[in-house]
Amino acid sequence: MTTQAPLGPFPPGDHPGRLARLRQRLAEEGLDALVVTSLVHVRYLTGFSGSAGRLVLTPEDGLLLTDGRYRTQVEEQLQVAGVRGLVEPRVSGLAGQQEALVELLGASGRRVGLEADHLSWSAARRTAELLPEAELVPTTGLVEGLRLVKDPAELARLEAAAHVADQALAEVLGLLAPGHQEREVAEALDHAMRRLGAEDRAFETIVASGPNAAKPHARPGDRVLAPGDTVVVDFGATVDGYRSDMTRTFILGPVGEDLEAAVALVHEAQALGVATVAPGRATGEVDAACRDRIAAAGLAERFEHATGHGVGLEVHEAPAVAAGATAILAPGVVVTVEPGVYLPGRGGVRVEDTVVVTDDGCRPLTRFPKEPVLPL
Structure with a gap:
């Protein structure tokens, strides 16, 4: 048997376009932000493949929250995906990630979507405690709908x-x-x-x-x-x-x-x-x-x-x-x-x-x- 080299290189995915289309979906749903907790969705939107991460997306900002294990990886993968600048990595412990979440989404009157199919009840409650002034909205299918048609x-x-x-x-x-x-x-x-x-x-x-x-x-x-x-x-x-x-x-x-x-x-x-x-x-x-x-x-x-x-x-x-x-x-x-x-x-x-x-x-x-x- 012969040994085959690793496959690729593959054409880059349209990650900036995916983020733009998701922002359009948020506008259609009347949402001011979406907290993406599915790791599959985080990878689809940003290229980041780590085992811990949340993407916070608003009409103007993108924030990828992860921990120190992925300090180098997150920078590299956002760059390769072409979204470095559209999405800012925030690498810190849990307390620092929570601070970043509150800073971006804590304003009164914000309608913040949470992925209902990918968030536990306890995690949703913790998010509600962090964002008492925001209206938390369960969402389904926002990213899944984008993923239906493969580029x-x-x-x-x-x-x-x-x-x-x-x-x-x-x-x-x-x-x-x-x-x-x-x-x-x-x-x-x-x-x-x-x-x-x-x-x-x-x-x-x-x-x-x-x-x-x-x-x-x-x-x-x-x-x-x-x-x-x-x-x-x-x-x-x-x-x-x-x-x-x-x-x-x-x-x-x-x-x-x-x-x-x-x-x-x-x-x-x-x-x-x-x-x-x-x-x-x-x-x-x-x-x-x-x-x-x-x-x-x-x-x-x-x-x-x-x-x-x-x-x-x-x-x-x-x-x-x-x-x-x-x-x-x-x-x-x-x-x-x-x-x-x-x-x-x-x-x-x-x-x-x-x-x-x-x-x-x-x-x-x-x-x-x-x-x-x-x-x-």
């Missing part, structure tokens, strides 16, 4: 993450054979992704064989792959913060008519779902394309999860691709399509691709072949 810089990272995963699976294909443990395959995949340039896996890798494949989120264990198994492999890579997500199901020899039929059915349903992804379509329509096909085969109760989800800085983010979901797809939105059928005690089948919506449909980011039969 070219984000798509470049997502494509790189998907490519790493494709390569890694090709490298470990020989381990998907009787005699190897689920855990062995998963560890080999994780190692291959890192060696190929990923900074980490996107989530805990799933390798589930035989009866374990009937569990949608099974953890890889000591079970040894055996003839007659279906093997579900669900995994992804993280590249510069962005994640990929792909599932393939492999067949180790004859598996019986019920599982053979399930394999064919899921592949057909997944193709129908991918064909439905297009601008103007509701994500619920994509789910229905997959779900209706499986239901028509009498296996509706064996498809027990949503058809997909958005992917980006998080492996599960908006929009949901689920029954009745009303989010409207647009060019640049990235979603997964991953129907499955699970037969308890026997095995399971899931096939998943990550796709990006284009002007006239979609294109896959994950490209590993879907042929399920492996030679023994």
